[in-house]
Amino acid sequence: MTMSLTAEPGAENDDYTTKSAEASRMGKAAEHLVAAFCILASRGELNVSTSLVDDEGVDLVFHRRNSTATLAVQVKARMSDSKRVQSEGFVAFVRSQTFNPRPGFDLLFVAIDITRGAVMKAWLVPSIDYDQTLGKPNSKGRYRFGASMKDNTNDRWRPYRLDAEQLPTAVLTRLDALSADHK
Numbered sequence: 001m002t003m004s005l006t007a008e009p010g011a012e013n014d015d016y017t018t019k020s021a022e023a024s025r026m027g028k029a030a031e032h033l034v035a036a037f038c039i040l041a042s043r044g045e046l047n048v049s050t051s052l053v054d055d056e057g058v059d060l061v062f063h064r065r066n067s068t069a070t071l072a073v074q075v076k077a078r079m080s081d082s083k084r085v086q087s088e089g090f091v092a093f094v095r096s097q098t099f100n101p102r103p104g105f106d107l108l109f110v111a112i113d114i115t116r117g118a119v120m121k122a123w124l125v126p127s128i129d130y131d132q133t134l135g136k137p138n139s140k141g142r143y144r145f146g147a148s149m150k151d152n153t154n155d156r157w158r159p160y161r162l163d164a165e166q167l168p169t170a171v172l173t174r175l176d177a178l179s180a181d182h183k
Contacts, residue, residue: 030077057098
């Protein structure tokens with residue numbers, strides 16, 4: 001079975017051995033888009049490192065210029081041509097095998113407009129907060145994240161939802177909090 005980025009609930013398999021080349025490329029491109037956007041929009045205040053190997057669920061590591069605090073992030077992207085995103089919904093799955101909640105590790109769920117090559121909406125969720133909402137993983141060992149992109153929503157993830165221009169500031173705020181925790 002292959003998984004396309006437009007696949008919905010029945011195709012929740014995110015095992016890298018079953019992903020299509022398209023899904024892998026699009027996912028990696030989304031990670032780099034987020035990284036570049038955050039650097040540019042923060043006018044270079046943020047820097048971002050990427051992982052050579054993604055076996056621990058960390059895709060990006062953010063750090064502020066002239067600071068030692070870091071924020072590891074797992075990125076889960078969905079594309080604007082998916083039926084779910086077109087209906088202003090967002091669903092992603094987090095592998096229980098690589099999910100290790102801790103301070104300094106966040107999940108970044110991001111909807112990408114593939115026509116403009118831009119972030120539409122994002123949810124920056126500290127892993128400890130996400131962990132507090134979880135029950136048992138599904139039969140494939142995955143935790144589900146489901147949120148609404150609609151303006152008038154009050155779902156549980158609304159406090160974490162960001163418009164694109166808010167994302168770099170939210171990352172900087174998280175880094176400030178992590179830095180303050182270490183003082």
